[in-house]
Amino acid sequence: MLLISWACKAPESTETAAPARKIITAGGTITEVVDALGFSDQIIATDITSTYPATMQTLPSIGYRNQIKAEGILALGPDLVLIEENYLTPDVVDQLKAAKANIQVFKKPTTVEGTKTLVNEIATFFEVPEKANEINTALDADLAELDTYLKSQESRPKAIFVMARGPETVFVAGDKTFATEIFKMANLEGTATGFDEFAPLTPESLVQMNPEYLVFFESGIQSLGGKEGLVKIQGIDQTIAYKEGHIVALDGQYLSGFGPRVGKAALDLAKATRQ
Amino acid sequence: MLKASKVHFCIRQRPIVDEVSLELNPGEILAVLGPNGAGKSTFFKILSGDIECKHGAIGYNGHDIYTLKSRELAEVRAVMPQHTQVNFPFTVQEVVELGLISTKAKDPSKLIREVLEATNTTHLKDQVFNTLSGGEKQRVQLARVLVQIWETKPFPRYLLLDEPTSSLDIAQQHAVLKILETLKTRNIGILVILHELNLAAQYADKIALLKNGMIAKTGTVEDVLEEEILAHVFDHPIHLIPNPATGGVFVSSAASSHPNIQTFKQA
């Protein structure tokens, strides 16, 4: 219904009732879900954080976060713009709405429940609810596997997540971050607590936390110059994690996106911190 | 009449202007003389309204100065500053026009033409003010100040000048004072602080001598210019010599007088 009413809306359109849609997505998780539902071949452009599937990076880019401009999106001629809540500046969203762009906003998941909800919402929007069930069922299977694994493990390693954008910009994730949630899923004890959001990592606090495992994004490790460059972080050589070589690096979108692969990500994390 | 009555102004308990009373009538030039630190400038600023003084009274044509708004005050007195810095590229014409800003003149272009002529600056009309020489700038400022009170009105106006000749050469000094002389017929009273005693002797009608904030003597030029009072005020021997060129006196501050030249001594 929606599809047909769309096709009739465009006044100069010469396309038939089931057109090849032109979708632009903004937000890595949105892109992942759209892909999981089987519509990624209709995506014509996306933002910088949409790194999965890898083919997305070959598409034209609309930019990053609040640097994205309304005209830039509209210039690509999308029929549908799917965005993560609070990803674009509110003014740009207003402009897109004022320009009568077909724009849908979705909440970014911060928990597994959120993931399932997002999958359901987008699937409903695309009118493929049965696919949502498939995805969520697969997710449950991943979670079951995770559960089994964790039950076989006695340890509960101490870990912290470090966000690095070059050696001068190093932050540690505290409470109410994605790290809190994913650590919980992987049954890790996060020792960076007592503060919310991200805080700059100081040498003293690093030694104080003394994690057994240091978790990074792959891009973060790269920005420090690889594992050899980690020593640039002051105080890191005093930690158990560094001394034992317990450095875990995972893809950013994979680890923090809370997309359909979150179960697998949690399992990978759990395994990587128990070697 | 511009009347100052018992004006008293202290800074940190020290009287800078000490119970000074003065009268200026239209049609006369009153020169205020005195050594440095005598309080001339401070008194001047009180008269012009720049400094507020709580002791004593200043009256312009019977109105207390502090009851007048700045616009009303501008209609009755104009002030010629010692120095003016103009940081923008105004033309001479534009600078002179500013004098009319608070007055509703009936024929402004006529007034401007006349003051430019009176100050001999008509040929400079379209030049940028900052490109003029010191003397030319002074005359243009005078034109601006004059145009403020140039239009004939039924009440007297007053022109206050603080050392208008200090940075001018001889010819320019006399040129300015001659212009001031012509103002006497326009129902304008002129009060001018002068440094050069002989200019006062030549052009003033009345003189007020100030020393240490107090009036040492006021009166006509003949009354005030006498050797003993001048020597007292200026802390230096003064000799008065008849000036054949003007018919008045020539004030000399040489250490001793030539024996062959007749001098005036106090009786």
Next chain:
Amino acid sequence: MISTLSYTKTQSQNLILLGFGLVLGLVLLMSLSMGAFSIPFPQTLAILFDQVGMSLGTFEMQQENVLLQIRMPRVLMAILVGGGLGIAGAALQGMFRNPLVEPGLIGVSSGSALFAVIFMVLVPVTASLAWIKPIGLPLFAFVGGLINVLAVYKLSKSRGRTDAATLILAGVAINALAGALIGLVLFFADDSALRSFTFWSLGDLGGATWRKIPVSLVLIAIPSALLLFNSRQLNALALGEQEAFHMGVNVQRVKLQLLVFSALIVGAGVSMVGMIGFVGLVVPHLIRILFGADHRLVLPGSFLLGAILLNFADLIARVIVIPAEMPIGVITALIGAPFFIWLIFNLNKSKN
């Protein structure tokens, strides 16, 4: 200097302003027809004429939407902010009797930005308070700009005059303080609605929507018009505050008006689009160099030229790295800083 042989002064001034108005119209048209979203020029004209009821051809709905909903408010915002910065710069230069003054240099912009950021942190965006934000934000920013400029003014006064060197130094100090505080607030507050540090320090017209136009109109256009009424007084002030008083100007009242209106304009502008520098410095100068120092021309001329300049700079910002955008503060700095250097060089030359 333009000679005024056959026209009176007012007539030639009006002609010049008319000329600027025409140039502004042309620049407007150019700005509306270019951007990341490609609209052929005939369609641009067709859409514009359609608004006044004349049919000039067909166009697509999306073209109309982009032109009228995204570009038009942006261009209007550029006119208001650019014009406001121009006229406020001219007024402040006149008030401080110093051609090196501009809102950015003397701390009005950074003070406005600081208070804007504080307001956004303190006032939560709840439904019941949503109406406060569009008016409250620019007004609070105005308070910040006013406080800053008063601080700079007090710091730079010595013996009744504003010494140029102290003025610049005071501006540098206050700017540094405000900038640091902005960074501090942004660092601790975690709210994407606060916008980034580059938004505040380099400016961005990309967030212009029709909703922001009415407030901007009131808080920028009206004080700008009120500034125009002080043109002759500014001329008098140029001779010195004492001289202006001698000539009958109510100096305190004029200074207050100049400060308040300028701070209001800059505060509103900064709260909408961040700090954009050099417009308030360059524009009044160009007017003076070309047409003389009479504020009756310099003030309105600065508004028009500021509107032209900012529109032009925004156009460059929008098309030079499509589909991304260059921060507009970079463009105005690239134009303005060399001009500033040339100014200082010339001032020194004329002193020697």
